[in-house]
Amino acid sequence: MTEVRVPTLGESVSEATVATWFKKPGDSVAVDEMLCELETDKVTVEVPSPVAGTLSDIVANEGDTVGVDALLANVSEEGNAGPEETKPREEKATSEDGPASPSKGSESVDVMVPTLGESVSEATVSTWFKKVGDSVEQDEMLCELETDKVSVEVPAPTSGTLTEILAEEGSTVEAGGKLAVMGGSGGASASPSKAPDDNQYSTPDAGNAGPGKDIKDGPAAEKAMAEAGVKRDDVKGTGKDGRATKSDVAAAVAAANSAPKASSAPASAPRAPSPAEDADREERVKMTRLRQTIARRLKDAQNAAAILTTYNEVDMTEVMALRNQYKDQFEKKHGVRLGFMSFFTKACCHALKEVPEVNAEIDGTDIVYKNFVHMGVAAGTPQGLVVPVIRDADSMSFAEIEKAIGEKGKRARDGKLSMAEMQGGTFTISNGGVYGSLMSSPILNPPQSGILGMHKIQDRPMVVNGEIKIRPMMYLALSYDHRIVDGKGAVTFLVRVKEALEDPRRLLMDL
Incomplete structure (x- = not known):
């Protein structure tokens, strides 16, 4: 038996994704015949068979992530497997053990x-x-x-x-x-009941699933x-080839629960359930590892940092007007929609240059100032909240930021983010407004010293030049570590973000 392993993938590349298997178990293969294809962030790598023989089994399936030198499959060399070997094994089993299964x-x-x-x-x-x-x-x-x-x-x-x-x-x-x-x-x-059959996957349940023949959820x-x-x-x-995922099922359940249900009048006044009856109606579910990690990190942040929150509000009129004016041209040229997150990311990067302590962290008795901005963008997923990091966001254009946010968000929802993509952030933006939040106090993402909370845009009456006008307003919240950021610095940061958003031309002029 000869092992087929992941070859060297190139400098600084440590893992790849199994894209396609050209052979299946039981197929005969020749020396150097292509068995599968791997994809990395940079190149596509073909994996040849090291020997002539039969592909015995596949260890890493399509879509799996594998590291360098990881086992992909096993190949039985010619003469060591196949029909020539089957008969002697059967005869030996019969002679030694009698009628064997x-x-x-x-x-x-x-x-x-x-x-x-x-x-x-x-x-x-x-x-x-x-x-x-x-x-x-x-x-x-x-x-x-x-x-x-x-x-x-x-x-x-x-x-x-x-x-x-x-x-x-x-x-x-x-x-x-x-x-x-x-x-x-x-x-x-x-x-015999397990014999292969052409209609193996065409039962009523599988056939109605949507995926094609020979594809199962x-x-x-x-x-x-x-x-x-x-x-x-x-x-x-929404999975590969139309396969259903756990998140697809959760979405279907949520849709079913939101549908209106017929109600019937009770025959008598409701009786308050006893504690024992309440216990019977409870469901105890073990926390996932992701939820345990989130809980631990949030509690550590509260225990280690002196967290305070300062608030302000921003008039979104100019940003919304600018976005509406150029969004079609922007999407046509860059292939990505122009959202609000790129404006907020740019505004925060400008403010962090003026108030660098919000972009710093404490290491023992030292303060480490960052001369770059690795922006964490909190994203909700079916498994919980994750914070992918956009590196060097301060040097990116609006289009580059929007593309990075879209790509990281999709990978987060698909559960394909690596730990490296969620580490190294220097500041975080959390948008609770997408869920309808009007105001909240975000919690720090250690070891960072600041996090900006965005909220719902809501029309409110405002006094503008002595007149009452209806304006699209958003509350902003900056939570910060008071051990390193003073109140003056926190307020200054939030005011600079407000100024940049209320007059987006300041972003273009670096003011």
Whole structure:
């Protein structure tokens, strides 16, 4: 058996995504024949077969993220596998053990924790889709793992029977650790009921799902649909090839709950439930690793920093007029919509130059001033709040900022952000206005010393040049670490942001 591993990807490139497999398990391959294609941030890498033989199994499936030298697949060399080997094995099993089941004579196969991503060393076993003794097909999902940022599905490395589960649900496992053991690689395919069939995926349930033939939703999505009682027809799949994801199921459930429901008058006055009855109606769910991380970091921020918040309000008339005037030309030229976030990012970058302590951090007894702005942009996802970082935002144009925000936001919603993309921020903007928030006090994102909270734009009567006029107003909130930022600096920063937004020409003139 020869291992196929990820080749060197180039300087400063440590991971890649498996884009396409050109071969499937059981296919014959020649030396240097292309097995799969990997994609990195810079190039596409083809992986050839190191030997002639048969592709035994695929360890890293399409869409998986793999590191340098990670195991991709195994190839059985010519003469070591295939029809020539099958008959002697069967004869040996018959002569030594009598009439043997097809699974006998097969070696056990370990199910390992896959590569979890850069700087992610452990995960929690969320759900087992199979139990000990179940027969499984190759690449059928065995379990789901949760890390601080994404969910990882673990497929069966081969067909057979799940003989032992080593990591139960809720347990913490490390990258490269052993999850389970499989045996009897022929057992799952020996039964007539498991024989391949052209209509294998064309049952009514699968056929109505939307994905094409031979495409199934992930077990996590199927489990979520079963638990929520949602039909596949009601779920719009946004995954690869139209597959449904857990977030798609959550969206379908939310849509169903928001639909008006018929109400019926009660026959008698409602009776207050007892505490015991309340307990029966409660649901206890273990916090995800991402939610645990968010909770821990927010509490650490409260414990470590002296957080204060100062408020102001900004008249959005000029920004909205400028945006409405140029948004069509902007999108036509740059291929991205002109939003409000680029204006706020630019305004904050200008203000941070004048009040650098808001862009600094405390390291022991030192203050570290940053001569650059790595802007964190808080984004809500189905799994929780994450803060991807736009590096050197102070040197970007409006179009570059909008493109970066759009790309980071999409990766955040898809759960594809790496830890490196959420580290190193020097200041953060959080837009609670998209959810309808009128005013709030954002909490710091350590070790940063400042965070700007944006809110809902609301028409209000304002006195302008001695006259009462209706203006689109937004409350702004700056939370800051009072250990390093004085009240004067915080107020000055917020006033500079207000001035830049109420007269956007100041941004162009660097005033």
